[in-house]
Amino acid sequence: MTRIADDPRPWGRLPRRAWPPVLVLLAGGAVLTLVLLDVPGVVRAAPVLAYLAVVPGAACVRLLRLPDRPLGLLLGVGVSLALGLLVSQAMVYLRLWSPLRGLAALVAVASLAACAELLRSLRPAAGRAS
Amino acid sequence: MSAGTAHPAAARPRRLAAWGEAALSAAWWAAPAVALLLGLHALRLSDAAEIGSLGLVTALRPEFCGALALLTISFFSGVLHPRPAPGVLLAAHVVVLAVLLFGAATIIEPLPRFISGWLHVGFADYVARTGETLPHLDARFNWPGFFTLAAMATRAAGMPDALPLLGWTPVVLNLLYGAIVFRLARAVSPEPRTAWLALWLFLPANWVGQDYFGPQGLNYAFYLILLTVLVVWFRPSPADRTRRGLDVSPRLARLRDALRLPAAPLLHEPEPARLGRGSAAGLMAAVLVIFTASTASHQLTPVAIVAAVAALALARRCTARSLPVLLGVILVAYISYLTVPYWSGHLEAMFGSVGNVTGTISSGAVQRVRGDDGHRAVVLVRLGFTVAVWLLAAAGAWRRLRAGRGDLAMLALAGAPFAVLALQSYGGEAILRVYAFSLPFMVVLLAALFAPARHARSRVVAAVAAGAVSAAFTAAFFVARYGNESFEQVRPNDVLAVDWLYAHAPPGATLVAVTSNVPWRSRHIERYAYRPLGLDLGPSTLPAIEQEMRRDAEGAYLVLSRGQYVFAESYLGMPAGWGEQLELQVRRSGRFRLVYANPDASIYVLLPASKVETDDKDR
Incomplete structure (x- = not known):
């Protein structure tokens, strides 16, 4: 059964399923802004660390539409930490070290995944019906 | 039959049972908060100076055990009750248990524990400053992913280093x-x-x-x-x-x-x-x-x-x-x-x-x-x-x-x-x-x-047995995990001595300690030659210390501290009083000059060989 709240509403309000990817996009913009404005660490430490630990992986894992949501979130944390680790190590090996660049790369990964999910959630229900 | 039509005498037990259920539910909801507050209060009253050779357990107070007991009883009654407590409530019990078990040392001790963690902060600091690793300096730099991640995350978060994350x-x-x-x-x-x-x-x-x-x-x-x-x-x-x-x-x-x-x-x-x-x-x-x-x-x-x-x-x-x-x-x-x-x-x-x-x-x-x-x-x-x-x-x-x-x-x-x-x-x-x-x-x-446990009786037996196992595990946990706390804690005076060293020792100098239990290398890992490196015990006799320090023409500093002595005596099996005896020898030898001291740590430099010879002749 398709819930009414999940139906796309082209006249304005987003369907409920579209909110998580929108939040991912907003969160990415917010942490990049905090870093670019060089906001003091007391303010930006918690959001930036939380973003790095959860969001990139969670955004990717949401694309898989796993039946076990809590385990999906834990997998998202694992993937986030793994992606952060690989990106930072790649920057060292490629002599491209820049924490901002690393953060931007992870925001890009999360945003791409979020865009894919957003497009899927805004697509007409025909695909789902078939 | 509805309550309204029941005989008053028959309705009383049901009402009592409902009251009992409500009281039990209130107790379940209150237990995690009470246990957390009581546990934190007890940990704040504990004194790091009371940590003995069995570790943190000698510094814990009876109220802390009370908090853990309350939490354990509440959790097991909630899990094994015929109608189990809600998941969110059980999760709250688990979170409080994790804070009390794994945050105990962080709350009692003035500084984050465990020198290896401080060293990892130093590795991340080096990567953050230089964008490089030092695979020849330490084997761990051949697997540097954690340090590069910590470097990127802390710098992006606007933190000067990862020390605030340790505790x-x-x-x-x-x-x-x-x-x-x-x-x-x-x-x-x-x-x-x-x-x-x-x-x-x-x-x-x-x-x-x-x-x-x-x-x-x-x-x-x-x-x-x-x-x-x-x-x-x-x-x-x-x-x-x-x-x-x-x-x-x-x-x-x-x-x-x-x-x-x-x-x-x-x-x-x-x-x-x-x-x-x-x-x-x-x-x-x-x-x-x-x-x-x-x-x-x-x-x-x-x-x-x-x-x-x-x-x-x-x-x-x-x-x-x-x-x-x-x-x-x-x-x-x-x-x-x-x-x-x-x-x-x-x-x-x-x-x-x-x-x-x-x-x-x-x-x-x-x-x-x-x-x-x-x-x-x-x-x-x-x-x-x-x-x-x-x-x-x-x-x-x-x-x-x-x-x-x-x-x-x-x-x-x-x-x-x-x-x-x-x-x-x-x-x-x-x-x-x-x-x-x-x-x-x-x-x-x-x-x-x-x-x-399907039957009421077997559930009671299971709850008692599980509670007993949990209590035994928790008691053993504090001995097993924090048993080395006498030397795994980081003493503020040891850190002050290291801070003085970094402020005064010129780059390239050799920094000598008698054991590895010194809270250094959380920064400047490449700036100095550290001894010992990769070994628990460094030069541990007066001639060995002097020989090690004379190798460095640029100047060498000897750090002696209580953290090192406790480590040597408790972990490496050195006799009691070994550290103080060694420091007495250093002081009386006339070959070292004291340049810094606090109640737990002191720093010496070698006197020039020519001056030592002159002094020896005068004597």
Whole structure:
């Protein structure tokens, strides 16, 4: 059964399923802004660390539409930490070290995944019906 | 019949029962908050100066035990009640337990504990400043992923270094581990009680102390997530297992008969979750990303992952049968190309203990029973705790199998880490790591000792028995985990001495200590020559100290501190008063000049050789 709240509403309000990817996009913009404005660490430490630990992986894992949501979130944390680790190590090996660049790369990964999910959630229900 | 039409005498017991239920519910909701406040209050009253040779346990106050007892009673009454407490309430109990267990030292002690964590802060600091690693300076830089991640994250977060993360890392990581263990236990157990019990017992049983700020703590999370994904989403269906013939093999049938298990119990395993091809492919990509990150950040964990996945594949409890081969290829490729500076000089360390199981057990257990009486007692408690968990898990596994629930995946994963004993002694730590890697699966099996309990009487017995085991685990936890706290705590005066050193010693100078237990290298790891490096004991006699310092024409500094003396006496088995005696010799020799002192630490420089000779002649 398709819930009414999940139906796309082209006249304005987003369907409920579209909110998580929108939040991912907003969160990415917010942490990049905090870093670019060089906001003091007391303010930006918690959001930036939380973003790095959860969001990139969670955004990717949401694309898989796993039946076990809590385990999906834990997998998202694992993937986030793994992606952060690989990106930072790649920057060292490629002599491209820049924490901002690393953060931007992870925001890009999360945003791409979020865009894919957003497009899927805004697509007409025909695909789902078939 | 409605309450309104009932006879008043008949309605009274029902009303009393309702009141009782409401009171019990209120007590459940109040217990975590009361236990947290009482526990934090007790920890704040504790004095780090009371930490003795048995570690933190001598500094704990009775109120703290009261807080833990209240929490334990409330949790077990909530889990094993005929109508269990809500999940969010049980989760609150677990969070409070994690804070009290893993935050105790952080709250009592003035500085984050454990010098290895401080060193990892220094590694991350070097990467953040230079964008490079130092693979020739320290073997860990050949697997630098954790340090590069910490460097990127802390700098992006606007932090000058990672020191503020040290204190609460164990609490955060154990909550993460606990959440994964809960999902794992929930996926392989028929009722939620078993999962809650497994989670509760996992926390105190995880005394090993590999959850501090370092690569192993992060990799343990990778290990748990990866294996849980395989167990939950890549297990074959029962029909598939039967078709492949494993569960009807004559060998297993004979084993079942010997263990007095019911016929074909292994067929009763949980149904696998159904996934589409796209989801399965995406999950496999996630598994590979996590494994690659593990390979790039730790020496031992990827080996344990390959062993565990191979065990799952051999037991036919993983549909991705060729996954161990793929993971092995990734591991070998990384070691072959990106750790050359390490293995080109350490082949003996890497492969010297392959097949030497008795040597590994000896270095991991027998040789660790050393030091003073307190430390020997702590090591014996650790060994006893380890064996107790394994025996209880074996009993739990037998009970699960007797009940007709096959757990070949859990048994394979609990047993796979023991293969590490045949491959690596890991500096004498292999047994600790085997315990840690097998623990999540052991506690799932162990929890089956207490659940399910179908009848009211058996539930009471189960609650009492589980509470007793939990109390014993918690008591043993504080001795096993914090038993070395006399030297694993970081003393503020030792840090002040190091701060003075960094402010006054010129770059390139040699910094000499008599043991490795100095809170230095949390910055400036490349700026000075540190002695000892990679060894517990440095130059420990007056001539050896002088010889070490005379090697450096640029100038050398000798740091003597109480943290070093306690480490040498408690852990390395030096006689009591050894450190103070050595410092007295240094002071009376006339060859050293005191340049800094505080009540716990002092710093000396060598007098020029010409001046020493003149003084000797004058005498």
